[in-house]
Amino acid sequence: MTDQIMNLIEEGKFSQARNEIIEMNVVDIAHFLEQLEEEKLLVMFRLLPKEIAADVFSYISSELQQYIIEVIADKEIKSIIDKLFLDDTVDILEEMPANVVKKILKNTSQDRRELINQFLNYPENSAGSIMTIEYVDLKKEMNVKEAIDHIKKIGVDKETINTCYVMNKNRRLEGIISLRKLILSDEETLIEDIMNTNIISIQTYADQEDIAALFKKYDLLTMTVVDNENRLVGIITIDDVVDIIEQENTEDFQKMAAMQPSDEEYLKTSVFNLAKHRVLWLLVLMISATFTGNIIRRYEDALLSVVVLASFIPMLMDTGGNSGSQSATLVIRGIALEEIKLKDILKVLWKELRVSIMVGSTLAIVNFIRIYYFEKVDLNVTIAVCVSLLITVVVAKIVGGGLPIIAKKLKLDPAVMAAPLITTIVDAVALISYFSIASRLLGL
Amino acid sequence: MTDQIMNLIEEGKFSQARNEIIEMNVVDIAHFLEQLEEEKLLVMFRLLPKEIAADVFSYISSELQQYIIEVIADKEIKSIIDKLFLDDTVDILEEMPANVVKKILKNTSQDRRELINQFLNYPENSAGSIMTIEYVDLKKEMNVKEAIDHIKKIGVDKETINTCYVMNKNRRLEGIISLRKLILSDEETLIEDIMNTNIISIQTYADQEDIAALFKKYDLLTMTVVDNENRLVGIITIDDVVDIIEQENTEDFQKMAAMQPSDEEYLKTSVFNLAKHRVLWLLVLMISATFTGNIIRRYEDALLSVVVLASFIPMLMDTGGNSGSQSATLVIRGIALEEIKLKDILKVLWKELRVSIMVGSTLAIVNFIRIYYFEKVDLNVTIAVCVSLLITVVVAKIVGGGLPIIAKKLKLDPAVMAAPLITTIVDAVALISYFSIASRLLGL
Structure with missing residues (x-):
């Protein structure tokens, strides 16, 4: 076609x-x-x-x-x-x-x-930058017929006529009424008697994240924007909110992957801007990995005696990082969807503790079979690997589950507390427990 | 209150x-x-x-x-x-x-x-499980007044009357018309003359992801669901689509953090189910890390001669993992929002190549200053670390940017190709380039 x-x-x-x-x-x-x-x-x-x-x-x-x-x-x-x-x-x-x-x-x-x-x-x-001012205004003294006639006269230029707004002389919002209600009501009924006075509204300077949350909570199709004195200044319609929701999700995805958020489309962003948004967090995380390097250097003697210990470092670190980011992702998402509240922190930690013991033990057992029976690694080394694997998974999940909630409590963005930052903490814990257990078991 | x-x-x-x-x-x-x-x-x-x-x-x-x-x-x-x-x-x-x-x-x-x-x-x-059948049906022979009277009679029980559906005797959909259009049109006008025949509809068995994509693309408020013979079977309204969008995003977050997706709320999911959804991917990724372990074991002699080499492994691996997941996240998100198409793969790779050289060089230079001047590490070791850092970042970003598109091409889910899987590939590249460069420079 x-x-x-x-x-x-x-x-x-x-x-x-x-x-x-x-x-x-x-x-x-x-x-x-x-x-x-x-x-x-x-x-x-x-x-x-x-x-x-x-x-x-x-x-x-x-x-x-x-x-x-x-x-x-x-x-x-x-x-x-x-x-x-x-x-x-x-x-x-x-x-x-x-x-x-x-x-x-x-x-x-x-x-x-x-x-x-x-x-x-x-x-x-x-809210002010998103709203439209093209809405239908009614007066509460009108009856349904007058209201519909008014809509017929001015409705063509309005973005939505599905919801109409009832205001007094000072433009203070007194009620809202849907076109549906108008059509289904008797022509003589006064607007005052059928308008809805239970209005969900938001201030001009409110952030779009809060707007989207209210739309979702109350299943709204439109929301009113008011100034400090409750005067109607505009309305926000749900088609704009769909875009906001995707934009907020994109931002969370970017923050969780250690980038400064940007709402530009990937293909339309310059190479320099893409690099700029990525390099800062990479630098911070790279420098914080110095810390992990120092831990390994402290155990140089142990490594020199049993060099095979080095070969399990990647597995321990990756598993720790993945375990932590699983927990962090679920909790960050739960907070974003308002399913997890600040007061749930103990519930989350208790849940993560039990999940991590279950998951960690499974991984440790599989790993034991793999490296002791198949790769014929020394028993003490195997035990050190498996025990520190369990410890790493437990710590990773507790840290991954707890940090986003603590961030929220400190009014920081939970999404920034995601995978990369947690990885750095978990790496340190993994390496310290691994080398100290190995040193003790192997008498190094 | x-x-x-x-x-x-x-x-x-x-x-x-x-x-x-x-x-x-x-x-x-x-x-x-x-x-x-x-x-x-x-x-x-x-x-x-x-x-x-x-x-x-x-x-x-x-x-x-x-x-x-x-x-x-x-x-x-x-x-x-x-x-x-x-x-x-x-x-x-x-x-x-x-x-x-x-x-x-x-x-x-x-x-x-x-x-x-x-x-x-x-x-x-x-679509069938989401739609509602409580809609208003009109006939094209009606005029506007008859249509509005019909709506007044049956509208109370309908989920939405903002859009009405025009069907023939066989329930085949012939057009749609908004309540807005009805209200703003002359009473004598025939529905046939003002209805919209350009209808976006979807089949009963279509997946919710496709539904959400159509709503976003066409800024719809309602969509019609039809059977194989284009008979209207129901409608989907935008308030349900908002929930679908959040659900699809949650699934993507979960897949990208190496979990099997679930739409149960975190706090309402049992510990066993949480563990079950997490353990499979952790096992797969743990076992694939065997590969990385083998690489290190191949270079045991090099490690024994210059044990400080081990201390840069975490930094290299973490930076590679973070770089890869940045690119993967942007591309996966771009695909989900339909901003990146399959045919854009070369554009993406070319972009990632340039970004990765920019970012990788910056990191390598900062790292050089840090470990050569501040930590007083041997020059050859420093060079090995910095060069392999640059190589790792470039490979990580190319793999991270390319894999999701290839996955999409193979009709797999791009989100599953995210951070964890890419990490395993990038780890191997990082270690091989690191040890081979170090061996050559240090004459091991």
Whole structure:
């Protein structure tokens, strides 16, 4: 299907191609246009009917958005920007270089420009930067029929009409009411009598993480954003929250893999920026591994007498690291989903203790059979390896389970306490117990 | 506030407590009830008005749902279950033991029981098991006024009326139309002329991961589920998708930390089950570390001559592991969010090569200064450590960036290719390059 349209475009049959394209979903149109050469993209984009051009534009990659804005006429820009919802416009502007922002703002009406500037001033990832102000406002004195008539009159320009907001003269929020409730209620009923006054709202400067948590907790479809005096300033809709949830998860993945988080797409991030986000933690962890090196050096004599001891270091360290990161991951995830609270720390530690003894013993037994019977390693060395394996797994799981909760208690990010940091602690414990047990058993 | 209600309940002032409680959000009521002793929970639950009791019930933990079903009378069960949406009922039943399921089904009408059984037969996490069948159906011959009247008549029992579905006589889906569009259109307009025929739908047996991907791609609020013959069988709403997204993310976190995934909450999972999900991968990775041990044993002579070599093993291994998991995490995440496609493999490898040289050189230089100037280690040993550090970082990042894409190509799960598996490969490379460079430089 898209190949066919591509052929039409190659043959210069643009308006025929257009007729095919407009049957597609706007998201698919955007993806299709992205595959064209720049001039053809421009021709096709200009041929799109006005009603869908703005929608398609909002789904095109920011590089191509920039290209389009740079080459089209002022009048065309105006017709796109006027049709975009305010929050989409702000999202687009945030990605653009200064000259393009200027070109866009020049072609925006005075009121709208002021609003946009106000939005651009909210801190990144705050409720204010995510919300939209295109909502339907009602008054509690209206009856259902009046309310629906009001919606019919102003609803076209609103991002959502599924939830409407009841405000008094001072714009203080008094209640919310769903379109569903309006449709299903009698025409004469007063809004006041059917509106919901139990409103979940959030302040303008709240962080997106808290917003997502509330949406999940209360199964919301929209949430109200209010200022200090409980005046309604905007609403947040669930489609934005889906993006927030993925972004927060991406950040957690990155922190847990010892990176400074970034919300840029991998393929669109420069090599230098990728390196910058990775090198700091690698340096910190590399230097903290000095400590482990010192432990080994303290036991140089033991190593010289029984050099085979060195060959079990990687296995002990890897198993410890993996055990610790298993526990840390489950606990960090539990905290993020609010399934594990600070007060659960003892429950977690007790659980990890029992799990680690079960898992550690299994590993130690398998390992015993493997190295004593198959690899014919000396019994004392085997015992030292297996006992320190058990100790390492237990310590790794206790540390892995406990550290994220302690971090949370200290108001640090639990995700930063993940695998790499725990590995460094666990490595030290593994090596000290291994060498001290081996020294004692082997009389070194 | 909740303390105050708690006091009222302690003093036996139940109906006063009830009057306070019903002012709360249903989610908060559920959380509040969960904190009560079982008998008091029951008293308070029974005092809730019928309209909200079912809603509150659906938010209570499954242990307490089970308790309530076990002790209340058949008639009460019926009044709760009748008010629950079908998909919530199915979710609850999936968590209950057989005797409770029986008690619930006994108190359900014949039609509904058949529907429930049909739902319970869909594979877990398939579109069929997530969808609801409580949607509004319209006919294309209706005009807007008739459609709205139809919604008014049947809408109360429907999970969503924000999107309505237009079907022909054979229940084949012909279009969808939003309540918004209906409200904003002229009363005489025919549904046929304003319905959207560009429908994103999915088959009954599709996996929830694909469902979430479509919701995100097209910014959907609802999606239609159809059978092989394009007959509408149900709809999926975005509130369920938010849960799916978190569940899929949890699975990825678990796989990347070398665990078999489980969607049970940590605190509610038994110690045995936790151990079971962790031990398999630990065993596999422990045994594959034999390989690394063998490498060290091959270089026993080198170690005996220059025993300080052993002390850099942990640093090399940890840095390699961390570098690899950074790259793997970014790429796995990019694949999950569909930002990285299979065809991007060369772009990824080229990017990782450049990043790894940048990062690896920085680490090598810092390390050189640290161990040569501060720890006064022999120059040749220092060079061996730093060169193999650079090689390790480069290999780790290439392997970490490439393996997940290759896994995806082989239709395996990229997340399983994460940190632990990569660590084992990188460990081997690190040790071989380290010892062979050291042997050559030191003439061992």
